[in-house]
Amino acid sequence: MRLPKHCVSSFRSEAMYHLEANGRHHMDDTKRHQQGMKIRRAVLGDEHVDRAVATTTDFNRDFQDFITRNAWGEIWTRPGLPRHTRSLLTLAMLIALNRGEELRTHVKAAFNNGVSRDQIKEVLLQSAIYCGVPAANSAFRIAAEVFKEMDGKTKTDFKKIKHS
Numbered sequence: 001m002r003l004p005k006h007c008v009s010s011f012r013s014e015a016m017y018h019l020e021a022n023g024r025h026h027m028d029d030t031k032r033h034q035q036g037m038k039i040r041r042a043v044l045g046d047e048h049v050d051r052a053v054a055t056t057t058d059f060n061r062d063f064q065d066f067i068t069r070n071a072w073g074e075i076w077t078r079p080g081l082p083r084h085t086r087s088l089l090t091l092a093m094l095i096a097l098n099r100g101e102e103l104r105t106h107v108k109a110a111f112n113n114g115v116s117r118d119q120i121k122e123v124l125l126q127s128a129i130y131c132g133v134p135a136a137n138s139a140f141r142i143a144a145e146v147f148k149e150m151d152g153k154t155k156t157d158f159k160k161i162k163h164s
Contacts, residue, residue, distance in 0.1 A: 029069055033068050034073075036068040036069050036072035036073025037072070040076075042083075043083065043112055087113040088123055091139075095131050095139045098135055103142050104145070124143060
């Protein structure tokens with residue numbers, strides 16, 4: 001669903017005013033995309049972003065550009081919250097929305113922002129109360145799978161280093 005042009009331009013005007021009122025410089029779309037790609041790589045990792053870029057098609061190219069500019073270049077670069085906090089909030093929202101695939105991605109990404117396993121566990125426990133036990137149950141399962149994958153990679157990488 002696309003918003004009517006007058007809504008989009010009005011929203012952009014208000015958003016730009018808000019940014020400028022807070023002392024931030026207006027970025028054009030190219031700069032916002034570049035900054036977004038930098039943050040996206042820092043949070044999600046080069047491997048994930050390279051895979052997304054490699055699988056970009058004519059069909060999803062506009063969407064990839066949209067999320068890079070807006071999610072990563074606009075929201076994740078704002079100074080009001082540290083990335084650590086943004087990661088915790090993102091996990092909670094993905095649990096509430098039952099978005100398992102994205103949750104898996106952001107559990108991995110949370111470590112790049114300094115989030116610990118214990119902090120992830122606390123978000124999952126909190127979500128059991130506010131999002132429901134079934135949502136938290138799924139989230140615990142997904143997080144455990146991610147941790148297992150991460151531990152397996154770490155052990156494998158260590159074995160390669162040790163035997164080299």
